[in-house]
Amino acid sequence: MxxxxxxxxxxxxxxxxxxxxxxxxxxxxxxxxxxxxxxxxxxxxxxxxxxxxxxxxxxxxxxxxxxxxxxxxxxxxxxxxxxxxxxxxxxxxxxxxxxxxxxxxxxxxxxxxxxxxxxxxxxxxxxxxxxxxxxxxxxxxxxxxxxxxxxxxxxxxxxxxxxxxxxxxxxxxxxxxxxxxxxxxxxxxxxxxxxxxxxxxxxxxLNPINDVKAWCDFCSDLLELSKVPEETIKLVIDGLHGHPAQINQFFVAAIEKKTSQ
The missing domain is CATH 3.40.50.300 (P-loop containing nucleotide triphosphate hydrolases)
Structure with missing residues (x-):
């Protein structure tokens, strides 16, 4: 699983x-x-x-x-x-x-x-x-x-x-x-x-999620060994207006791109 x-x-x-x-x-x-x-x-x-x-x-x-x-x-x-x-x-x-x-x-x-x-x-x-x-x-x-x-x-x-x-x-x-x-x-x-x-x-x-700490914790779990700067996470949240699915897709795509390099 x-x-x-x-x-x-x-x-x-x-x-x-x-x-x-x-x-x-x-x-x-x-x-x-x-x-x-x-x-x-x-x-x-x-x-x-x-x-x-x-x-x-x-x-x-x-x-x-x-x-x-x-x-x-x-x-x-x-x-x-x-x-x-x-x-x-x-x-x-x-x-x-x-x-x-x-x-x-x-x-x-x-x-x-x-x-x-x-x-x-x-x-x-x-x-x-x-x-x-x-x-x-x-x-x-x-x-x-x-x-x-x-x-x-x-x-x-x-x-x-x-x-x-x-x-x-x-x-x-x-x-x-x-x-x-x-x-x-x-x-x-x-x-x-x-x-x-x-x-x-x-x-x-359920509303947009603009809590930077919550997304920092999410990214920490997603990346496991890496850490996304808080400033970067905040920029993504602001740019996507706290939309959970879009923010999730952004970080997943970023990780996939990084791991494929």
Missing amino acids: PKLRNLANRTKELEIFLKMAVGNYDCRIMLIEGVSGMGKTSLLSRFKHQCPSGVKYVPFDCKGVDSIAAFLSEVVTELGQEQFQTFLSKVKLFVQGGVDFSENDIAAENTISIAINSHVDPKTQEYRLEELQKAFFNDLAALEHRTVITLDTYQLASDSLREWLESKWLRAVARRLRNVVTVIAGQSIPDPNNSVWVDECEHFS
Whole structure:
């Protein structure tokens, strides 16, 4: 596994996440908002690699897999089908011919999608989804270990997934799923002032990083044996207006050029 580099000045977010993950914090929902290049995905990667042992971590990316069925199948597959017997029983009940829930991610997603949407009227679809999510939440609530479920690139989620996450998922995390922490990151995020789960929510807006010391520490870790003069780092920060992705790319390119000479 490649070495994880320091994050420049995202220490507060990481500190609170680690407390949430082990249950030493007073809320379980984290929303991370920021324009492209502010380091949202890098921060989630750090969360994953520093997640305490014994805590299950399920990463989900709304880019490309943005349906309710995809989200449900991802969680079930990652945590183990044996943990979701009530939910799987409901899935099989609604799938004609009793098709088995597959270990294959795509097949599992398709099976759940069929259970919800298979040539039935809207009221039946609504009923099926309600029954499936009830069983899913019951199984998830029964898990003894703590679980972290993250969703990246939230702005690319389908309207149906966004509506379900904001009206059902976050409500369940706030009110029922006491051992579950969820992190949602994107250029847009659910309304952090939602009256149902506002007391269970930490909201971080990622901004440009102009902290020279933070970038000095970052470069020290990146270069390991070399040291970039503080004056040079400050010039780069000012020139790129503290944009994390662009500053990172600049220093990485500089190191690659230096090592190739």
